[in-house]
Amino acid sequence: MKPAPFRYEAPRSLPDALALLDGEDARALAGGQSLVPMLNFRLAWPELIVDLNQVSELAYLQVCDGALRIGALARQATLHRSDVVAAGWPLLTAAVAHVGHAAIRTRGTVGGSVAHADPAAELPVALTALDARFHLRSRDGERTLSAAELFQGALTTALAPGELLREIEVPAPVPGARTAFLEQARTHGDFAVAGVAALVAPGAHAAIALLGAAAVPVRAVAAERALLDGASAGEVARLAAADVPDHYRRALLTTLTERALERVMA
Amino acid sequence: MTVRIEINGRVYEGEVEPRTLLSDFIRHRAGLTGTHVGCEHGVCGACTVQLDGEPMRSCLMLAVQADGLSVRTVEDLAGPGGELSPLQQAFTDHHALQCGFCTAGFLMTADALLRRRRAEPIGEAEIREELAGNLCRCTGYEGIVAAVRAAAAH
Numbered sequence: 001m002k003p004a005p006f007r008y009e010a011p012r013s014l015p016d017a018l019a020l021l022d023g024e025d026a027r028a029l030a031g032g033q034s035l036v037p038m039l040n041f042r043l044a045w046p047e048l049i050v051d052l053n054q055v056s057e058l059a060y061l062q063v064c065d066g067a068l069r070i071g072a073l074a075r076q077a078t079l080h081r082s083d084v085v086a087a088g089w090p091l092l093t094a095a096v097a098h099v100g101h102a103a104i105r106t107r108g109t110v111g112g113s114v115a116h117a118d119p120a121a122e123l124p125v126a127l128t129a130l131d132a133r134f135h136l137r138s139r140d141g142e143r144t145l146s147a148a149e150l151f152q153g154a155l156t157t158a159l160a161p162g163e164l165l166r167e168i169e170v171p172a173p174v175p176g177a178r179t180a181f182l183e184q185a186r187t188h189g190d191f192a193v194a195g196v197a198a199l200v201a202p203g204a205h206a207a208i209a210l211l212g213a214a215a216v217p218v219r220a221v222a223a224e225r226a227l228l229d230g231a232s233a234g235e236v237a238r239l240a241a242a243d244v245p246d247h248y249r250r251a252l253l254t255t256l257t258e259r260a261l262e263r264v265m266a
Numbered sequence: 267m268t269v270r271i272e273i274n275g276r277v278y279e280g281e282v283e284p285r286t287l288l289s290d291f292i293r294h295r296a297g298l299t300g301t302h303v304g305c306e307h308g309v310c311g312a313c314t315v316q317l318d319g320e321p322m323r324s325c326l327m328l329a330v331q332a333d334g335l336s337v338r339t340v341e342d343l344a345g346p347g348g349e350l351s352p353l354q355q356a357f358t359d360h361h362a363l364q365c366g367f368c369t370a371g372f373l374m375t376a377d378a379l380l381r382r383r384r385a386e387p388i389g390e391a392e393i394r395e396e397l398a399g400n401l402c403r404c405t406g407y408e409g410i411v412a413a414v415r416a417a418a419a420h
Contacts, residue, residue, distance in 0.1 A: 001306060002285060002287070002290075002306075003285040003287075004285070005283065005284075005285055006284060006285060007284065008267070008284030008328070008330055010330070010331075032326050032327060032328075032331075033308060033323075033326055036287075036308070036325075036326040036327070036328070037307035037308050037326065039285070040287075040306050040307050040325070041307060049284065049328075051328075051330075051331060053331060077320065100308075100399065101311070101396075101398055101399025101400075102321055102375065102378075102379075102396055102399060103311065103314050103320075103321040103322050103323055103375060103399050104308065104323070104399065106317070106320040106321060106322045107317075107322050107323070107326065107327065187398070188395060188398045189398045189399055
Protein backbone atom coordinates (compact mmCIF):
# COMPACT_ATOMS: atom_id res chain seq x y z
CA MET A 1 0.00 0.00 0.00
CA LYS A 2 0.97 3.65 -0.30
CA PRO A 3 1.05 6.31 2.41
CA ALA A 4 -1.77 8.82 2.78
CA PRO A 5 -0.76 12.37 1.77
CA PHE A 6 1.28 14.41 4.24
CA ARG A 7 3.33 17.57 4.28
CA TYR A 8 7.09 17.11 4.42
CA GLU A 9 9.80 19.27 5.94
CA ALA A 10 13.50 18.49 6.19
CA PRO A 11 15.01 20.96 8.68
CA ARG A 12 18.78 21.32 8.92
CA SER A 13 19.11 22.30 12.56
CA LEU A 14 17.77 21.00 15.87
CA PRO A 15 15.96 24.27 16.74
CA ASP A 16 14.22 24.22 13.35
CA ALA A 17 13.23 20.58 13.86
CA LEU A 18 11.83 21.29 17.33
CA ALA A 19 9.85 24.27 16.01
CA LEU A 20 8.27 22.09 13.33
CA LEU A 21 7.54 19.24 15.76
CA ASP A 22 5.79 21.66 18.08
CA GLY A 23 2.82 21.89 15.70
CA GLU A 24 -0.27 19.72 15.51
CA ASP A 25 0.05 16.11 14.39
CA ALA A 26 3.72 16.15 13.40
CA ARG A 27 5.84 12.99 13.37
CA ALA A 28 9.62 12.84 13.43
CA LEU A 29 11.13 10.61 10.72
CA ALA A 30 14.59 9.20 11.43
CA GLY A 31 15.61 5.92 9.74
CA GLY A 32 12.04 5.19 8.68
CA GLN A 33 12.30 1.43 9.18
CA SER A 34 9.24 1.40 11.46
CA LEU A 35 7.46 4.65 10.59
CA VAL A 36 7.45 4.16 6.80
CA PRO A 37 5.87 0.68 7.03
CA MET A 38 3.24 2.24 9.32
CA LEU A 39 2.69 4.98 6.73
CA ASN A 40 2.51 2.41 3.93
CA PHE A 41 -0.09 0.42 5.89
CA ARG A 42 -1.86 3.65 6.83
CA LEU A 43 -1.56 2.74 10.48
CA ALA A 44 -0.10 6.24 10.81
CA TRP A 45 -1.32 9.25 8.84
CA PRO A 46 0.36 12.32 10.28
CA GLU A 47 -0.33 15.73 8.84
CA LEU A 48 3.36 16.62 8.82
CA ILE A 49 6.51 14.52 8.55
CA VAL A 50 9.60 16.20 10.01
CA ASP A 51 12.56 14.42 8.43
CA LEU A 52 15.54 14.53 10.79
CA ASN A 53 18.04 13.10 8.32
CA GLN A 54 19.57 16.45 7.48
CA VAL A 55 20.00 17.54 11.09
CA SER A 56 23.64 16.53 10.96
CA GLU A 57 24.34 17.70 14.51
CA LEU A 58 22.35 14.65 15.69
CA ALA A 59 24.42 12.12 13.69
CA TYR A 60 27.18 11.17 16.10
CA LEU A 61 28.49 8.30 18.16
CA GLN A 62 31.25 9.38 20.51
CA VAL A 63 32.87 8.72 23.84
CA CYS A 64 32.90 11.68 26.20
CA ASP A 65 34.20 11.50 29.78
CA GLY A 66 34.11 7.72 29.54
CA ALA A 67 30.41 7.60 28.60
CA LEU A 68 29.09 6.61 25.19
CA ARG A 69 26.95 9.32 23.63
CA ILE A 70 24.62 8.23 20.84
CA GLY A 71 23.04 11.04 18.85
CA ALA A 72 19.45 10.61 17.73
CA LEU A 73 20.52 10.03 14.11
CA ALA A 74 23.31 7.48 14.72
CA ARG A 75 22.56 4.52 12.47
CA GLN A 76 22.26 0.98 13.77
CA ALA A 77 24.91 -0.03 11.20
CA THR A 78 27.30 2.55 12.68
CA LEU A 79 26.76 1.14 16.16
CA HIS A 80 27.16 -2.42 14.81
CA ARG A 81 30.51 -1.71 13.16
CA SER A 82 32.01 0.54 15.83
CA ASP A 83 35.24 -0.86 17.32
CA VAL A 84 34.91 1.55 20.25
CA VAL A 85 31.47 0.18 21.08
CA ALA A 86 32.62 -3.44 20.64
CA ALA A 87 35.48 -2.84 23.08
CA GLY A 88 33.60 -0.87 25.75
CA TRP A 89 29.95 -1.81 25.35
CA PRO A 90 29.89 -5.26 23.67
CA LEU A 91 26.32 -5.76 24.92
CA LEU A 92 25.20 -3.13 22.39
CA THR A 93 27.19 -4.75 19.59
CA ALA A 94 25.58 -8.11 20.40
CA ALA A 95 22.08 -6.64 20.66
CA VAL A 96 22.16 -4.58 17.47
CA ALA A 97 23.23 -7.63 15.46
CA HIS A 98 19.70 -8.94 16.08
CA VAL A 99 17.97 -5.78 14.81
CA GLY A 100 16.33 -6.59 11.49
CA HIS A 101 18.84 -7.25 8.74
CA ALA A 102 21.80 -5.48 7.16
CA ALA A 103 19.55 -3.48 4.84
CA ILE A 104 17.41 -2.37 7.78
CA ARG A 105 20.40 -1.34 9.92
CA THR A 106 21.80 0.77 7.07
CA ARG A 107 18.98 3.26 7.58
CA GLY A 108 17.57 2.41 11.00
CA THR A 109 18.70 4.55 13.91
CA VAL A 110 19.38 3.70 17.55
CA GLY A 111 17.22 6.65 18.62
CA GLY A 112 14.41 5.50 16.37
CA SER A 113 14.39 2.04 17.96
CA VAL A 114 14.12 3.67 21.37
CA ALA A 115 11.47 6.26 20.48
CA HIS A 116 9.36 3.68 18.61
CA ALA A 117 9.43 1.44 21.71
CA ASP A 118 8.39 -1.80 20.09
CA PRO A 119 8.03 -4.44 22.84
CA ALA A 120 10.17 -6.80 20.70
CA ALA A 121 12.98 -4.31 20.10
CA GLU A 122 16.46 -5.34 21.26
CA LEU A 123 18.18 -1.99 21.77
CA PRO A 124 15.80 -0.68 24.48
CA VAL A 125 16.44 -3.89 26.45
CA ALA A 126 20.22 -3.65 26.15
CA LEU A 127 20.10 0.05 27.06
CA THR A 128 17.95 -0.80 30.08
CA ALA A 129 20.59 -3.26 31.31
CA LEU A 130 23.27 -0.62 30.74
CA ASP A 131 21.46 2.02 32.86
CA ALA A 132 21.35 4.39 29.89
CA ARG A 133 20.03 7.93 30.28
CA PHE A 134 17.77 9.45 27.66
CA HIS A 135 18.07 13.15 26.92
CA LEU A 136 14.87 14.65 25.53
CA ARG A 137 14.65 18.13 24.05
CA SER A 138 11.69 20.32 23.24
CA ARG A 139 11.30 24.05 22.63
CA ASP A 140 10.73 24.39 26.36
CA GLY A 141 14.06 22.86 27.32
CA GLU A 142 15.70 19.56 28.09
CA ARG A 143 15.00 16.73 30.50
CA THR A 144 16.69 13.42 31.17
CA LEU A 145 14.90 10.15 31.88
CA SER A 146 15.93 6.65 32.87
CA ALA A 147 14.74 3.63 30.88
CA ALA A 148 12.08 2.88 33.51
CA GLU A 149 10.75 6.42 33.17
CA LEU A 150 10.92 6.53 29.37
CA PHE A 151 9.32 3.22 28.37
CA GLN A 152 5.64 3.27 29.34
CA GLY A 153 4.01 0.58 27.23
CA ALA A 154 3.86 -0.99 23.78
CA LEU A 155 4.88 1.72 21.28
CA THR A 156 4.43 4.24 24.09
CA THR A 157 7.08 6.41 25.73
CA ALA A 158 7.12 9.43 28.01
CA LEU A 159 8.00 11.61 25.02
CA ALA A 160 5.52 14.48 24.98
CA PRO A 161 4.17 16.05 21.76
CA GLY A 162 6.86 18.36 20.42
CA GLU A 163 9.60 16.53 22.30
CA LEU A 164 12.48 14.75 20.60
CA LEU A 165 14.91 12.11 21.82
CA ARG A 166 18.15 14.04 21.31
CA GLU A 167 20.76 11.73 22.78
CA ILE A 168 21.23 8.40 24.52
CA GLU A 169 23.98 8.39 27.12
CA VAL A 170 25.45 5.05 28.16
CA PRO A 171 27.56 5.16 31.32
CA ALA A 172 31.22 4.17 31.25
CA PRO A 173 31.87 0.41 31.14
CA VAL A 174 31.67 -1.41 34.48
CA PRO A 175 35.20 -2.64 35.29
CA GLY A 176 35.52 -6.40 34.94
CA ALA A 177 32.00 -6.84 33.58
CA ARG A 178 31.08 -9.51 31.06
CA THR A 179 27.96 -9.29 28.97
CA ALA A 180 25.65 -11.45 26.89
CA PHE A 181 22.60 -10.82 24.73
CA LEU A 182 20.49 -13.81 23.73
CA GLU A 183 17.10 -13.98 22.09
CA GLN A 184 14.63 -16.40 20.58
CA ALA A 185 12.99 -15.45 17.29
CA ARG A 186 11.26 -17.69 14.76
CA THR A 187 13.93 -16.82 12.20
CA HIS A 188 17.04 -14.68 12.45
CA GLY A 189 16.14 -11.01 12.18
CA ASP A 190 12.46 -11.58 12.86
CA PHE A 191 10.74 -10.03 15.86
CA ALA A 192 11.98 -11.70 19.02
CA VAL A 193 9.58 -13.66 21.22
CA ALA A 194 11.89 -13.41 24.21
CA GLY A 195 15.37 -12.16 24.97
CA VAL A 196 17.76 -11.27 27.72
CA ALA A 197 20.56 -8.76 28.22
CA ALA A 198 22.97 -9.58 31.03
CA LEU A 199 25.87 -7.59 32.40
CA VAL A 200 27.75 -9.03 35.35
CA ALA A 201 30.90 -8.07 37.22
CA PRO A 202 31.28 -10.84 39.81
CA GLY A 203 30.68 -9.58 43.32
CA ALA A 204 30.25 -6.00 42.20
CA HIS A 205 27.52 -5.45 39.62
CA ALA A 206 24.66 -7.39 38.09
CA ALA A 207 22.12 -6.20 35.53
CA ILE A 208 19.56 -8.46 33.86
CA ALA A 209 17.01 -6.96 31.45
CA LEU A 210 14.29 -9.02 29.82
CA LEU A 211 12.63 -8.77 26.40
CA GLY A 212 9.17 -10.31 26.16
CA ALA A 213 8.43 -10.34 29.88
CA ALA A 214 6.14 -7.32 29.50
CA ALA A 215 5.33 -4.59 26.95
CA VAL A 216 8.42 -2.70 28.12
CA PRO A 217 11.96 -3.81 28.99
CA VAL A 218 11.99 -5.29 32.50
CA ARG A 219 14.88 -5.25 34.96
CA ALA A 220 14.92 -8.45 36.99
CA VAL A 221 15.84 -6.71 40.23
CA ALA A 222 15.28 -9.61 42.63
CA ALA A 223 17.31 -11.91 40.39
CA GLU A 224 20.13 -9.38 40.20
CA ARG A 225 20.25 -9.23 44.00
CA ALA A 226 20.25 -13.03 44.28
CA LEU A 227 23.09 -13.21 41.79
CA LEU A 228 25.21 -10.84 43.84
CA ASP A 229 24.35 -12.94 46.91
CA GLY A 230 25.89 -15.96 45.22
CA ALA A 231 22.86 -17.82 43.81
CA SER A 232 23.47 -20.25 40.92
CA ALA A 233 22.68 -19.34 37.30
CA GLY A 234 19.68 -21.66 37.36
CA GLU A 235 18.23 -20.15 40.52
CA VAL A 236 18.78 -16.60 39.26
CA ALA A 237 17.17 -17.45 35.92
CA ARG A 238 14.07 -18.95 37.57
CA LEU A 239 13.76 -15.87 39.74
CA ALA A 240 14.20 -13.51 36.77
CA ALA A 241 11.29 -15.01 34.84
CA ALA A 242 9.10 -15.95 37.82
CA ASP A 243 6.59 -13.12 37.29
CA VAL A 244 6.14 -13.62 33.54
CA PRO A 245 2.47 -14.66 33.18
CA ASP A 246 2.73 -16.44 29.83
CA HIS A 247 3.89 -20.05 30.18
CA TYR A 248 5.88 -20.27 26.99
CA ARG A 249 7.64 -16.94 27.40
CA ARG A 250 8.45 -17.78 31.00
CA ALA A 251 10.08 -21.03 29.89
CA LEU A 252 12.01 -19.25 27.13
CA LEU A 253 13.16 -16.45 29.42
CA THR A 254 14.28 -18.88 32.12
CA THR A 255 16.38 -20.86 29.65
CA LEU A 256 17.78 -17.79 27.86
CA THR A 257 18.69 -16.12 31.16
CA GLU A 258 20.40 -19.26 32.44
CA ARG A 259 22.41 -19.56 29.22
CA ALA A 260 23.34 -15.88 29.30
CA LEU A 261 24.48 -16.14 32.91
CA GLU A 262 26.52 -19.25 32.20
CA ARG A 263 28.32 -17.25 29.56
CA VAL A 264 29.05 -14.21 31.67
CA MET A 265 29.93 -16.17 34.80
CA ALA A 266 32.09 -18.81 33.09
CA MET B 267 8.41 18.81 -4.67
CA THR B 268 11.26 18.64 -7.16
CA VAL B 269 13.86 15.96 -6.62
CA ARG B 270 17.12 15.14 -8.36
CA ILE B 271 18.23 11.59 -7.70
CA GLU B 272 21.29 10.00 -9.23
CA ILE B 273 20.57 6.42 -10.17
CA ASN B 274 23.36 4.30 -11.67
CA GLY B 275 25.34 7.44 -12.51
CA ARG B 276 22.51 9.22 -14.31
CA VAL B 277 20.51 12.05 -12.73
CA TYR B 278 16.74 11.75 -12.81
CA GLU B 279 14.76 14.88 -12.00
CA GLY B 280 11.06 15.06 -11.36
CA GLU B 281 8.13 16.43 -9.41
CA VAL B 282 6.94 14.05 -6.73
CA GLU B 283 4.48 14.05 -3.88
CA PRO B 284 6.19 13.75 -0.50
CA ARG B 285 4.52 10.36 -0.06
CA THR B 286 6.11 8.89 -3.22
CA LEU B 287 8.30 5.95 -2.21
CA LEU B 288 11.80 5.70 -3.62
CA SER B 289 10.88 2.27 -5.03
CA ASP B 290 8.07 3.85 -7.06
CA PHE B 291 10.34 6.66 -8.25
CA ILE B 292 12.88 4.11 -9.46
CA ARG B 293 10.27 2.07 -11.33
CA HIS B 294 7.80 4.66 -12.57
CA ARG B 295 9.85 7.84 -13.00
CA ALA B 296 13.24 6.43 -13.89
CA GLY B 297 11.67 3.46 -15.68
CA LEU B 298 14.13 1.08 -14.07
CA THR B 299 11.87 -1.90 -13.53
CA GLY B 300 14.60 -4.33 -12.49
CA THR B 301 13.91 -3.34 -8.88
CA HIS B 302 10.86 -5.29 -7.79
CA VAL B 303 8.33 -4.34 -5.13
CA GLY B 304 7.07 -7.20 -2.99
CA CYS B 305 5.64 -6.57 0.44
CA GLU B 306 6.14 -2.80 0.57
CA HIS B 307 6.79 -2.86 4.30
CA GLY B 308 10.40 -3.90 4.56
CA VAL B 309 10.02 -7.63 5.15
CA CYS B 310 10.70 -9.33 1.81
CA GLY B 311 13.80 -7.51 0.57
CA ALA B 312 12.79 -7.62 -3.11
CA CYS B 313 13.17 -3.84 -3.48
CA THR B 314 16.70 -3.73 -2.01
CA VAL B 315 18.96 -1.18 -3.71
CA GLN B 316 22.23 0.41 -2.64
CA LEU B 317 22.60 3.88 -1.19
CA ASP B 318 26.22 4.96 -1.02
CA GLY B 319 27.19 1.32 -1.42
CA GLU B 320 25.07 0.04 1.45
CA PRO B 321 22.02 -2.17 0.90
CA MET B 322 18.70 -0.62 1.87
CA ARG B 323 14.97 -1.05 1.28
CA SER B 324 13.77 1.34 -1.39
CA CYS B 325 10.17 0.87 -0.19
CA LEU B 326 11.10 2.30 3.21
CA MET B 327 12.49 5.58 1.95
CA LEU B 328 10.64 8.52 0.49
CA ALA B 329 11.83 9.76 -2.87
CA VAL B 330 12.17 13.25 -1.40
CA GLN B 331 14.66 11.84 1.11
CA ALA B 332 16.89 10.63 -1.72
CA ASP B 333 17.11 14.11 -3.23
CA GLY B 334 20.77 14.73 -4.05
CA LEU B 335 21.80 11.18 -3.14
CA SER B 336 23.24 8.39 -5.22
CA VAL B 337 21.33 5.14 -5.68
CA ARG B 338 22.48 1.97 -7.40
CA THR B 339 20.05 -0.60 -8.76
CA VAL B 340 20.35 -4.05 -10.32
CA GLU B 341 20.62 -2.52 -13.81
CA ASP B 342 24.10 -1.30 -12.88
CA LEU B 343 25.53 -4.77 -12.26
CA ALA B 344 25.98 -5.98 -15.85
CA GLY B 345 28.66 -4.54 -18.11
CA PRO B 346 27.98 -2.00 -20.87
CA GLY B 347 27.48 -4.73 -23.44
CA GLY B 348 25.13 -6.63 -21.18
CA GLU B 349 27.74 -9.14 -20.05
CA LEU B 350 26.86 -10.53 -16.66
CA SER B 351 28.88 -9.60 -13.59
CA PRO B 352 30.65 -12.50 -11.83
CA LEU B 353 27.89 -12.50 -9.21
CA GLN B 354 25.14 -12.61 -11.83
CA GLN B 355 26.97 -15.36 -13.72
CA ALA B 356 27.27 -17.33 -10.48
CA PHE B 357 23.50 -17.01 -9.96
CA THR B 358 22.99 -18.50 -13.42
CA ASP B 359 25.57 -21.25 -12.91
CA HIS B 360 24.18 -22.31 -9.53
CA HIS B 361 20.46 -22.12 -10.39
CA ALA B 362 20.04 -19.37 -7.80
CA LEU B 363 16.73 -18.22 -9.24
CA GLN B 364 13.53 -19.68 -10.54
CA CYS B 365 10.77 -17.09 -10.94
CA GLY B 366 13.26 -14.25 -10.47
CA PHE B 367 11.03 -11.91 -8.53
CA CYS B 368 13.36 -11.74 -5.53
CA THR B 369 16.59 -11.89 -7.53
CA ALA B 370 17.33 -8.17 -7.86
CA GLY B 371 17.11 -7.76 -4.10
CA PHE B 372 19.38 -10.75 -3.48
CA LEU B 373 21.90 -9.47 -6.02
CA MET B 374 22.08 -5.99 -4.52
CA THR B 375 22.39 -7.38 -0.98
CA ALA B 376 25.10 -9.87 -1.99
CA ASP B 377 26.93 -7.32 -4.14
CA ALA B 378 27.17 -4.94 -1.18
CA LEU B 379 28.53 -7.76 0.99
CA LEU B 380 31.14 -8.75 -1.61
CA ARG B 381 32.25 -5.15 -2.06
CA ARG B 382 32.50 -4.51 1.66
CA ARG B 383 34.45 -7.70 2.31
CA ARG B 384 36.62 -7.61 -0.80
CA ALA B 385 39.86 -9.56 -0.34
CA GLU B 386 38.61 -11.28 2.83
CA PRO B 387 37.20 -14.80 2.92
CA ILE B 388 33.46 -14.88 3.68
CA GLY B 389 32.08 -17.92 5.47
CA GLU B 390 28.77 -19.57 4.68
CA ALA B 391 27.30 -18.56 8.04
CA GLU B 392 28.02 -14.92 7.34
CA ILE B 393 26.55 -15.17 3.85
CA ARG B 394 23.38 -16.75 5.23
CA GLU B 395 23.06 -14.10 7.91
CA GLU B 396 23.56 -11.30 5.40
CA LEU B 397 20.97 -12.79 3.04
CA ALA B 398 18.47 -13.44 5.85
CA GLY B 399 16.70 -10.19 5.03
CA ASN B 400 15.74 -11.39 1.58
CA LEU B 401 12.94 -13.90 1.03
CA CYS B 402 12.85 -16.42 -1.83
CA ARG B 403 9.85 -18.69 -2.18
CA CYS B 404 11.22 -20.82 -5.04
CA THR B 405 14.76 -22.00 -4.52
CA GLY B 406 15.11 -23.04 -0.89
CA TYR B 407 18.15 -20.73 -0.80
CA GLU B 408 20.78 -23.44 -1.37
CA GLY B 409 21.54 -22.28 -4.90
CA ILE B 410 21.65 -18.65 -3.84
CA VAL B 411 24.12 -19.34 -1.03
CA ALA B 412 26.23 -21.48 -3.39
CA ALA B 413 26.26 -18.68 -5.96
CA VAL B 414 27.38 -16.05 -3.46
CA ARG B 415 30.07 -18.39 -2.13
CA ALA B 416 31.32 -18.94 -5.68
CA ALA B 417 31.30 -15.22 -6.42
CA ALA B 418 33.14 -14.53 -3.16
CA ALA B 419 35.86 -16.99 -4.18
CA HIS B 420 36.09 -15.43 -7.64
